[in-house]
Amino acid sequence: MGYTKDDELAINTIRILAVDATSKANSGHPGAPMGLAPAAHVLFNKFLSFNPKSSSWINRDRFVLSNGHGCLLQYCLLHLFGYDLSLDDIKNFRQIDSKTPGHPEMGDTDGIEVTTGPLGQGFANAVGLAIAQANAAAEFNQDGFDIITNYTYAIFGDGCAMEGVASEAASTAGHLQLGNLIMIYDDNHISIDGDTNCQFTEDVLKRFDAYGWHIQHVEEGNTDLEGIEAAIAKAKEVKDKPSVIKVTTTIGYGSKLQGTGGVHGNALKEDDAEQIKEKFGFNPKEHFVVPQKVYELYSKRAAEGAAVEEKWNQLLEKYGQQHKELHAELLRRQAQKLPEGWEKKLPTYKPSDKANASRKLSEAVLEAIHEVLPELIGGSADLTGSNNTRWKNATDFQPPSTGLGKWSGRYIRYGVREHSMGAIMNGISAYGLHIPFGGTFLNFVSYAAGAVRLSSLSHERVIWVATHDSIGLGEDGPTHQPIETLAHFRALPNMMVWRPADGNETSAAYYMALTSTKTPSILALTRQNLPQLENSTIAHAIKGGYTVIEAESADITLVSTGSEVSLCVDTVKLLKDKHNLTARVVSLPCWEIFDAQDKEYRLSILPDGIPSLSVEVMSTLGWERYSHEQFGLNRFGASGPYKEVYKKFEFTPEGVAKRAVATVDFYKGVKPRSPVNRAFQQLI
Amino acid sequence: MGYTKDDELAINTIRILAVDATSKANSGHPGAPMGLAPAAHVLFNKFLSFNPKSSSWINRDRFVLSNGHGCLLQYCLLHLFGYDLSLDDIKNFRQIDSKTPGHPEMGDTDGIEVTTGPLGQGFANAVGLAIAQANAAAEFNQDGFDIITNYTYAIFGDGCAMEGVASEAASTAGHLQLGNLIMIYDDNHISIDGDTNCQFTEDVLKRFDAYGWHIQHVEEGNTDLEGIEAAIAKAKEVKDKPSVIKVTTTIGYGSKLQGTGGVHGNALKEDDAEQIKEKFGFNPKEHFVVPQKVYELYSKRAAEGAAVEEKWNQLLEKYGQQHKELHAELLRRQAQKLPEGWEKKLPTYKPSDKANASRKLSEAVLEAIHEVLPELIGGSADLTGSNNTRWKNATDFQPPSTGLGKWSGRYIRYGVREHSMGAIMNGISAYGLHIPFGGTFLNFVSYAAGAVRLSSLSHERVIWVATHDSIGLGEDGPTHQPIETLAHFRALPNMMVWRPADGNETSAAYYMALTSTKTPSILALTRQNLPQLENSTIAHAIKGGYTVIEAESADITLVSTGSEVSLCVDTVKLLKDKHNLTARVVSLPCWEIFDAQDKEYRLSILPDGIPSLSVEVMSTLGWERYSHEQFGLNRFGASGPYKEVYKKFEFTPEGVAKRAVATVDFYKGVKPRSPVNRAFQQLI
Numbered sequence A, B: 001m002g003y004t005k006d007d008e009l010a011i012n013t014i015r016i017l018a019v020d021a022t023s024k025a026n027s028g029h030p031g032a033p034m035g036l037a038p039a040a041h042v043l044f045n046k047f048l049s050f051n052p053k054s055s056s057w058i059n060r061d062r063f064v065l066s067n068g069h070g071c072l073l074q075y076c077l078l079h080l081f082g083y084d085l086s087l088d089d090i091k092n093f094r095q096i097d098s099k100t101p102g103h104p105e106m107g108d109t110d111g112i113e114v115t116t117g118p119l120g121q122g123f124a125n126a127v128g129l130a131i132a133q134a135n136a137a138a139e140f141n142q143d144g145f146d147i148i149t150n151y152t153y154a155i156f157g158d159g160c161a162m163e164g165v166a167s168e169a170a171s172t173a174g175h176l177q178l179g180n181l182i183m184i185y186d187d188n189h190i191s192i193d194g195d196t197n198c199q200f201t202e203d204v205l206k207r208f209d210a211y212g213w214h215i216q217h218v219e220e221g222n223t224d225l226e227g228i229e230a231a232i233a234k235a236k237e238v239k240d241k242p243s244v245i246k247v248t249t250t251i252g253y254g255s256k257l258q259g260t261g262g263v264h265g266n267a268l269k270e271d272d273a274e275q276i277k278e279k280f281g282f283n284p285k286e287h288f289v290v291p292q293k294v295y296e297l298y299s300k301r302a303a304e305g306a307a308v309e310e311k312w313n314q315l316l317e318k319y320g321q322q323h324k325e326l327h328a329e330l331l332r333r334q335a336q337k338l339p340e341g342w343e344k345k346l347p348t349y350k351p352s353d354k355a356n357a358s359r360k361l362s363e364a365v366l367e368a369i370h371e372v373l374p375e376l377i378g379g380s381a382d383l384t385g386s387n388n389t390r391w392k393n394a395t396d397f398q399p400p401s402t403g404l405g406k407w408s409g410r411y412i413r414y415g416v417r418e419h420s421m422g423a424i425m426n427g428i429s430a431y432g433l434h435i436p437f438g439g440t441f442l443n444f445v446s447y448a449a450g451a452v453r454l455s456s457l458s459h460e461r462v463i464w465v466a467t468h469d470s471i472g473l474g475e476d477g478p479t480h481q482p483i484e485t486l487a488h489f490r491a492l493p494n495m496m497v498w499r500p501a502d503g504n505e506t507s508a509a510y511y512m513a514l515t516s517t518k519t520p521s522i523l524a525l526t527r528q529n530l531p532q533l534e535n536s537t538i539a540h541a542i543k544g545g546y547t548v549i550e551a552e553s554a555d556i557t558l559v560s561t562g563s564e565v566s567l568c569v570d571t572v573k574l575l576k577d578k579h580n581l582t583a584r585v586v587s588l589p590c591w592e593i594f595d596a597q598d599k600e601y602r603l604s605i606l607p608d609g610i611p612s613l614s615v616e617v618m619s620t621l622g623w624e625r626y627s628h629e630q631f632g633l634n635r636f637g638a639s640g641p642y643k644e645v646y647k648k649f650e651f652t653p654e655g656v657a658k659r660a661v662a663t664v665d666f667y668k669g670v671k672p673r674s675p676v677n678r679a680f681q682q683l684i
């Protein structure tokens, strides 16, 4: 304890930098950084274990600013402590290609752990970071070698507290007894619509108590540095519960408009900025001033952090001598390298092998690879038996006191909480030692759209095992049958959407999902059985598209994915026998990967001069990119046994053939250009 | 009170019907109906006010089964009480085109209020139904005329309790003190993954207490009919809080597997089904047996309900004499008819009118029409000032005790809870007297994807005011800039996605959204100013697409939406001056509506023989339907002042012209068919 004028100076420097940066950008959110500066100062200067010169040190404490609109708070701290972020970077706040975008983006800025801003996400990411820590600690720590000991700290505001994704994650964290997770709730009574009285009057601490969290309240969050410190220290002592500390603050502390919505999302007026500087003993006419004392105070802390890492490095070296294999594993996983030869474990299939549902083929992959890939950690949003996500001898990731599992367990019971599952997976991936996967029905990946988008934007290798991928799920009906889902995620940049047609394609999907370290994947898998295709191999399928049935002088190309590829294969014979038409069949399990192949390859699969028809039992949106005509389902499905549902919508050889004939007729006398041929390159 | 053998018989009949129906379908969820039959029996037979012969009576109590997979519970009750649902319909459970789909779908089945199954949705729908009731009561009730007095009852299970959307809605309901809302929590300790101990160990009642709900617990939910009745009666007395009654039940009560996950989602084995029938005094070899006594018991209750409605009808008749205008309004709104001439209030613009952001043009519409359309009830997910959703003299919908508004207020503070806002809007719409709208950033409509999908599936007239619709929002950056969002919702059946280019198009979007009684809408609106276009009129825009600039012997058609239409207009001159190319410009603000026009019209807008280029600052996915080449953004955006962001991605007249020239070159010597010309009709 023992806070001095220097602490106050540091806190006020952060506040004023936030004022100056939002004023210069004429955009942004000064209020949260100004209110949170005291709590953040105490957290960073007294507790957070980090080395600004080594921001990827694996045992660093993780810090997440879930109310990402307050990012200047974090940018200022990163700069002041000596991360690779200059004062000029702060001055470039919210400018094109700066290191200081409007919300924190992982990858753009040294020291940013996860991308936040979309409210509630950071909260759930922090739960994921804490899960990853607990699991890694159980796996890697040995007697005398506490290699993985970090805490995860997060700050969240009213907005995050209102979001369902955070509620879900909070319930999960309470169940999991994550004692390594400490959150500060910025209770400033303001959100964009004004006083939270108008919409958010619940008792937040009581709610967290109900979830099983340890709860505390610091009433004078603007000034009571000792109180904040004591609360964090207490939270660290509680090992069997996550902790939340409600810190009551004044948004825009120091502004004439403090405590009102007026300081939330707009730069302050010039006279207001000047009076704040004056009030805090700064020159009202100067901008972006950092007193040398503040740099000194913080560099002292940074040096302590560097020393802690140095000591840890020595421990790690000894660990490397005494626990050679674990040490090698830790380095391998940190480097995101998969073990040599792991891919030989992937199941392969011959056309004579039995038909199987791709959800079960996915299960076979997990069964085959989980031992060689200990970084795989996954679960399901309460659909384990339907998603087939659990290998036979899996151990649950559970607090040992429950008697249901261990910290080293690799199967996570996410509960019926798809959105937080997605955001928790982002956090697990961001920790740096795991590859998370999560199961739900494809239709309910949409519940998690907010998190899925951030997997893509922040380049997290997250895998969705999305079963029951179409009307082929049958009786559950339209409420559960995806129509728009694949179009949605195909339109999302940096997302691999896979819809494998058989066993080899399923293995290929996993191969690409696991080896693409910067790209998340959604594997759309069937409930119903699929035959093993001719010409399907892992090597073919990892190109994203290939020819299943080739034919000389074909009249038409049928291009399809998943369960409809074998339907197209069945149609070929009918077209020949009944209509004397020759059809080729192309499987296109992943557009994103197919698009990445060279043009020559793509044209060999979708050649010029042959009309093509796409066949997929969902929205046709986007299929115009790969086909001249489209057979799909631009309406909702139906409840019934799946074969009858297919029949109702004419997804039968006869129904496909009818449309193939119409397509051939329509293009009679025209040699259409391949859809692969374009006038210019897309911006990607 | 005073329960007899007849009550027990009724309860067991429901249980056995659920067993028989799932067995016949060999699919479905017997467990929940078997466990919930006692609570549902008490609720329906003692409390629920309804007339099975008049299921659209406006003052009926609403019942929502949020755990929709337990729908046989509801189907059986509807049949037994005499709704238009026969025993044969029950036998057709989960069959194609039956009235008894795998999850309850509003519109398919008499007496089903809302579509449930996707977990958490029904819970939030019920909050919406209660909001609508409270608002309508305040508006229509007069001294001596309690016309609108109904309660909303809902049942939810562990799955719903885990979903964030339900948590959000629960917080909102607590804040709003909805005393007319009573929920039963089916505490059976089982979800699909087994005992809830593995993932859901929070204290649910304490959590609801934190939200401000009245809480009760009935411990013997399988047998304690008096306890259930007393709890519901008590809940009805609590007028200033929503109520939740935790009823501890045994899933699959009566089965050999009762209390386990084994009875959740599968039909029972034959011997198990037989022993249950024996246990409950039924013939083990007979199926679908309903004792006459049960029909009698329930028809007595149904007759009471009919009498209540008859009395109400008499009251309504008197009301019509004494409050003629209100009476006429009530009937008009119930018929979903807008008042004569309302559309004359829609703002119109001339090209000389000032440039304006479409979010402000939307505000102008709301300002202009809110008085003539009292059924409009809306709000924002804590972005009121950004979404411009609040007309100047609006009153908040708030409990009067807060001093912040009234029950008759029409502006709802949804909080940062987009998903529940969507689901609550579905409930408000389903009540039958309102048109709900809700504001958030377009990017965060994705948080509500689960609810948006159900608006479409269940034909609810819900309007999303989705501002900040693109990279044009500028500084907030990629975390907030939609890329995939329009593709997602364009792929959703029965959803109108509007992206208006100016004032008249914005008015047109509202016109269509308000008059399409069975279709929800998303209005994608800009943050930045847009000029008023030549040739833009409401009459043109309500066709979904029209020609903004026509030209004889054009070299190219530029087809676009929203903020990029005026960019295309600017490009026309550049193309002429610099490249001697003649361009037409087409605005396509709503694909869904354009697709509904006749082919002749569509071909007049997108004619044969002219190559076309689409221009929209987001994913190009789907634009291949309306253009030969596409200029878009198949990557994430950037944080910076919006004009610079546009420039970075070449969305400038020069950037568009470059691609237009490439398109014209690419199609030199080819007279391409219009994309409107297709080989066959889509299934819609």
Ligand SMILES: [Ca+2]
Binding pocket: A157, A158, A159, A186, A187, A188, A189, A190, A191
């Ligand atoms: Ca706040």
Ligand SMILES: [Ca+2]
Binding pocket: B157, B158, B159, B186, B187, B188, B189, B190, B191
């Ligand atoms: Ca349950």
